[in-house]
Amino acid sequence: MLRKELLDLARNRAALVPVVIxxxxxxxxxxxxxxxxxxxxxxxxxxxxxxxxxxxxGGSDVPAEIRVPAFLFQQFLILFMLTPITGSMSLAAHAVVxxxxxxxxxxxxxxxxxxxxxxxxxxxGALLPTLAIxxxxxxxxxxxxxxxxxxxxxxxxxxxxxxxxxxxxxxAAALVSLQAAIVISSRVNDPRTAQQFGVLIVxxxxxVFVGQLVGALWLPVWILVLIGxxxxxxxxxxxxxxxxxxxxETILTRWR
Amino acid sequence: xxxxxxxxxxxxxxxxxxxxxxTIARGEIVALLGPNGAGKTTTMRMLAGLIxxxxxxxxxxxxxxxxxxxxxxxxxIGFLTESPGLWDRLTVRENLDIYARLYGLxxxxxAIDRALDRFQLADRAxxxxxxxxxxxxxxxxxxxxxxxxxxxxxxxxPTSGLDPEISRAVRQILDERRASGCAILVSTxxxxxxxxxxxxxxxxxSRLIACDRPANLRKRLTTGRVIVRVNGDANxxxxxARALDPSASLEGGAIAVQLADSERQTPELVAAFVxxxxxxxxxxxxxxxxxxxxxxxxRTEAVIQQ
Numbered sequence: 001m002l003r004k005e006l007l008d009l010a011r012n013r014a015a016l017v018p019v020v021i022x023x024x025x026x027x028x029x030x031x032x033x034x035x036x037x038x039x040x041x042x043x044x045x046x047x048x049x050x051x052x053x054x055x056x057x058g059g060s061d062v063p064a065e066i067r068v069p070a071f072l073f074q075q076f077l078i079l080f081m082l083t084p085i086t087g088s089m090s091l092a093a094h095a096v097v098x099x100x101x102x103x104x105x106x107x108x109x110x111x112x113x114x115x116x117x118x119x120x121x122x123x124x125g126a127l128l129p130t131l132a133i134x135x136x137x138x139x140x141x142x143x144x145x146x147x148x149x150x151x152x153x154x155x156x157x158x159x160x161x162x163x164x165x166x167x168x169x170x171x172a173a174a175l176v177s178l179q180a181a182i183v184i185s186s187r188v189n190d191p192r193t194a195q196q197f198g199v200l201i202v203x204x205x206x207x208v209f210v211g212q213l214v215g216a217l218w219l220p221v222w223i224l225v226l227i228g229x230x231x232x233x234x235x236x237x238x239x240x241x242x243x244x245x246x247x248x249e250t251i252l253t254r255w256r
Numbered sequence: 257x258x259x260x261x262x263x264x265x266x267x268x269x270x271x272x273x274x275x276x277x278x279t280i281a282r283g284e285i286v287a288l289l290g291p292n293g294a295g296k297t298t299t300m301r302m303l304a305g306l307i308x309x310x311x312x313x314x315x316x317x318x319x320x321x322x323x324x325x326x327x328x329x330x331x332x333i334g335f336l337t338e339s340p341g342l343w344d345r346l347t348v349r350e351n352l353d354i355y356a357r358l359y360g361l362x363x364x365x366x367a368i369d370r371a372l373d374r375f376q377l378a379d380r381a382x383x384x385x386x387x388x389x390x391x392x393x394x395x396x397x398x399x400x401x402x403x404x405x406x407x408x409x410x411x412x413x414p415t416s417g418l419d420p421e422i423s424r425a426v427r428q429i430l431d432e433r434r435a436s437g438c439a440i441l442v443s444t445x446x447x448x449x450x451x452x453x454x455x456x457x458x459x460x461x462s463r464l465i466a467c468d469r470p471a472n473l474r475k476r477l478t479t480g481r482v483i484v485r486v487n488g489d490a491n492x493x494x495x496x497a498r499a500l501d502p503s504a505s506l507e508g509g510a511i512a513v514q515l516a517d518s519e520r521q522t523p524e525l526v527a528a529f530v531x532x533x534x535x536x537x538x539x540x541x542x543x544x545x546x547x548x549x550x551x552x553x554x555r556t557e558a559v560i561q562q
Contacts, residue, residue, distance in 0.1 A: 001358070007346055007350060007354075011345035102344070103337070103340075106306065107397070107401075108358075110304050110333065110337070112330050112359065112360070
């Protein structure tokens with residue numbers, strides 16, 4: 001079933017345009033802030049006392065000229081966490097209700113395919129392509145920083161925090177968000193409803209982003225690891241919940 | 257092979273299917289007839305394990321279809337839904353390949369190639385199903401239902417919207433499947449097709465009104481009318497016919513006679529005509545069309561249910 005999802009997406013590449021756009025924007029914004037803005041204002045970001053203070057919460061003992069940009073590049077990593085969520089939300093929202101609307105769900109349910117196999121294929125079908133795109137974007141991001149200032153790149157990106165954000169927290173947040181969208185997709189007959197609910201997880205992540213950016217909130221790495229693991233557990237529970245809620249009969253007999 | 261016992265399905269207060277007991281044996285085709293809203297699709301969905309009955313059971317080769325046994329039993333069922341349900345952006349081959357994987361076929365490529373050849377789809381294998389005509393899409397859907405060599409076939413309106421050539425091809429394929437021992441249930445509005453294809457016809461209107469061979473169903477409405485066609489002028493034979501039926505008349509050059517006991521009186525009638533020098537061309541007992549039987553059954557049931 002995952003093969004079908006990936007094939008379908010390969011034939012409908014336009015569905016990935018939002019992901020590409022979000023990735024490109026995530027890539028460009030920090031460089032704009034760190035390179036273009038200072039050249040326009042004539043002031044180094046390291047000279048900003050608020051930013052300099054906020055960057056100390058990262059605990060790094062490198063000079064401010066490196067620490068401030070490194071801090072900012074780190075913070076903008078959260079945008080790369082949001083990219084797979086926002087970009088693939090439409091795919092997840094159409095997961096079940098789209099099959100029903102296209103009248104492909106009934107013959108599918110008549111096969112030996114189990115509910116959990118169907119739902120896992122749907123979520124991976126939405127997540128994997130967008131994760132691949134945002135990962136490519138992240139690679140370009142790191143290369144871009146290295147080209148601009150190698151020492152900043154090392155200070156910003158080659159940290160445990162980066163690993164946790166990109167390899168654990170980001171994918172875990174995406175899984176929870178997409179699974180929520182799929183739960184809703186299996187309970188409503190309009191994909192827009194599923195889309196609205198699934199995007200809700202963006203709210204706490206945005207809160208964290210802004211909080212850390214202004215120095216009001218700094219989550220140490222071990223807290224981020226705990227949050228990531230909790231999200232994975234939440235995803236597993238949400239998946240089991242989705243399976244229990246998946247009502248084949250209602251979907252087949254009441255949805256039109 | 258596949259049987260139901262007291263199968264009932266309610267949706268709230270509405271009883272869609274009531275107490276249906278039906279068996280379809282291996283190597284048999286049963287046509288399921290009924291007006292719109294009679295419960296045909298609901299019945300087929302219960303047989304396919306898509307929805308659970310409110311009461312009653314579905315049994316396949318002695319195994320009751322339940323949530324626990326559903327996955328394994330669905331592997332033995334081929335189900336054609338009312339609409340083809342193909343993935344538009346995938347090609348014919350890709351659609352079949354996904355289902356071959358879902359059914360766990362080992363020789364996927366071989367099975368798909370054989371299906372494509374059998375349904376004359378080989379030259380369209382790489383065509384996206386969105387680009388196919390309605391008839392071609394239906395062929396692909398039927399191929400998909402047969403791909404894993406199921407023991408039970410449930411087909412909801414298989415020839416709906418198909419041209420006569422493709423309809424005939426589908427009937428031939430169903431004949432082959434029957435010969436190979438498949439138990440087949442076909443839901444259809446096409447009474448002519450039902451009569452030509454099915455070993456038995458089941459008429460459903462929430463409950464099973466009748467289930468019998470088409471010939472037996474027609475006998476339910478036998479009128480006892482006999483039509484005799486002779487070579488030459490039939491007028492001189494009318495008095496002989498009126499000895500058995502005062503209302504006997506000429507219809508299109510033939511003599512129509514209403515007999516109280518056609519089994520006993522038809523030979524008498526023919527013998528009288530021959531003794532009078534008539535040269536008999538045809539003797540035909542007038543039997544109603546299956547459509548007449550169906551309409552009579554359905555209308556009677558509608559009155560009963562009111």
